[in-house]
Amino acid sequence: MAGTISGFTFSRLFKPILAAVMCGGKDKGPAIFSPLIKKKEDLAFLKNKERITSLEKIREGSLGEVYKAELPGSNGKMISIKKIIQPHMSTAELTQQDSKTLNKKMHQIRSEINIVGHIRHPNLLPLLAHVPRPDCHYLVYEFMKNGSxxxxxxxxxxxxxxxxxxxxxxxxxxxxxxxxxxxxxxxxxxxxxxxxxxxxxxxxxxxxxxxxxxxxxxxxxxxxxxxxxxxxxxxxxxxxxxxxxxxxxxxxxxxxxxxxxxxxxxxxxxxxxxxxxxxxxxxxxxxxxxxxxxxxxxxxxxxxxxxxxxxxxxxxxxxxxxxxxxxxxxxxxxxxxxxxxxxxxx
Structure with a gap:
């Protein structure tokens, strides 16, 4: 059926990604879901904290900040990047509220990858890539010029x-x-x-x-x-x-x-x-x-x-x-x- 992928294919493509999410943001490299991003190296700038702080922040969400950036090597294609920060403390140090917040953030990442990572429709915002980092996760989308x-x-x-x-x-x-x-x-x-x-x-x-x-x-x-x-x-x-x-x-x-x-x-x-x-x-x-x-x-x-x-x-x-x-x-x-x-x- 158009717009869906088989359970076997989904398992091969997405289970490793979900495992990376569950492992708390260990740097396993980006997972790319769209041909708009030609190669993983195009997202290497997300490893540079100074580059991140220089980006234009376009929104502050309940689970993180959203930035605007130009996708390298794309002739001016703009992307939006949602940064979801996770606590630095160990599991033993997490308060009940910290744990609840962490679970909420991890659930959001899993939902975005599981759902938006593999469906395509002209009226849905596609997830282009997921970039796990030791202290955060980046979710990369097409930039919508006219906002919400x-x-x-x-x-x-x-x-x-x-x-x-x-x-x-x-x-x-x-x-x-x-x-x-x-x-x-x-x-x-x-x-x-x-x-x-x-x-x-x-x-x-x-x-x-x-x-x-x-x-x-x-x-x-x-x-x-x-x-x-x-x-x-x-x-x-x-x-x-x-x-x-x-x-x-x-x-x-x-x-x-x-x-x-x-x-x-x-x-x-x-x-x-x-x-x-x-x-x-x-x-x-x-x-x-x-x-x-x-x-x-x-x-x-x-x-x-x-x-x-x-x-x-x-x-x-x-x-x-x-x-x-x-x-x-x-x-x-x-x-x-x-x-x-x-x-x-x-």
Whole structure:
């Protein structure tokens, strides 16, 4: 099947890499997953601490810093490098919190390698390489010039950038396509578990790339859900049933995507002051109220009003409504969502 590799091939390619991760970052050399990187020597600069500190830091994540660099010998190809630092202390010296943090970091590395290292889709951010070092791990990706969807909305609010409706619906369709690939075209299915605007990156052509698979899980078809003892995801995007059951399904991803669709149409994020001042009831409940009102157009981002695409926006708002229904069984699956959104023609 296209997009997958056999269990035997996967075992040969990836078990040594996962073993390297489990060994705490011993320097076994880089593992390359993409032909964009011609040879391992192209990543030798990651051994030079002075070179690393001179790179442009573009983001500070919960598990490490992200840098921007030019890939040597690539005629200007830019890459982003996620640096995940691990504690220097021995296992015996680790506190419970240190151990929890270390486990979280190692889980993220394993998830990225296991999942993103071997799948390819135009709407997923590919992992190009993994470089283990004695004190850290480097995960290398294509650089997305237009940043994240969350960054773009922040700039739109400040008036420094625009995001018209055609760009927004293109992003929605791209994310839906990537989500369908993860849920329907992979065996076992892949559940992202943290879909939100900050994890949707935009390439040079404003195509959406789903990123950050550190919380992702592969779920065999025989299983209907995964149980987690820890809260995963981001407040405002987590399906309500997860809080009650701690069980995560593909329909939880659909709920998160429904929130993203609502953000694209309304221009409002769940974290906006509009939903924090005590008068409003959260993005999803507000969306339901407005969608069922006599004037659902009041939910549309004021920056989009008058451009002639209001009917399309209301259709996407309706899809968002169905995706965020309380009962997960009533939500559409990712294929249904992609098909509904594909009806919107530019």
């Amino acid at each position: 969807l969350q960054d773009r909305f922040g700039n739109v609010k400040q008036g420094t950038q625009e995001l018209d409706w055609l760009a927004r619906v293109k992003i929605a369709q791209g994310v839906a396509s990537g989500l369908e690939y993860l849920h329907m075209n992979q065996n076992p299915r892949i559940i992202h578990r943290n879909l939100m605007p900050a994890n949707i990156l935009l390439d040079d052509d404003m195509e959406a790339r789903i990123a950050d698979f550190g919380l992702a899980k592969a779920m065999p078809d025989a299983h209907t859900h995964m149980t987690s003892s820890n809260i995963v995801g981001t407040v405002g995007y987590i399906a309500p049933e997860f809080h009650q059951t701690l069980k995560f399904t593909d329909k939880c991803d659909i709920y998160s995507f429904g929130v993203v669709l609502a953000v694209l149409v309304t221009g409002k994020l769940p974290s906006d002051e509009f939903f924090q001042n005590g008068n409003e009831i959260g993005l999803v409940k507000w969306l339901r109220s407005v969608t069922n009102s006599e004037n659902p157009r009041q939910a549309i981002d004021s920056k989009l009003i008058g451009n002639g695409f209001e009917e399309q926006m209301l259709l996407v708002l309706k899809v968002a409504y169905f995706c965020t229904l309380d009962n997960p069984k009533e939500r559409p699956n990712s294929k249904d969502v992609r098909c509904m959104l594909s009806q919107i023609k530019h």
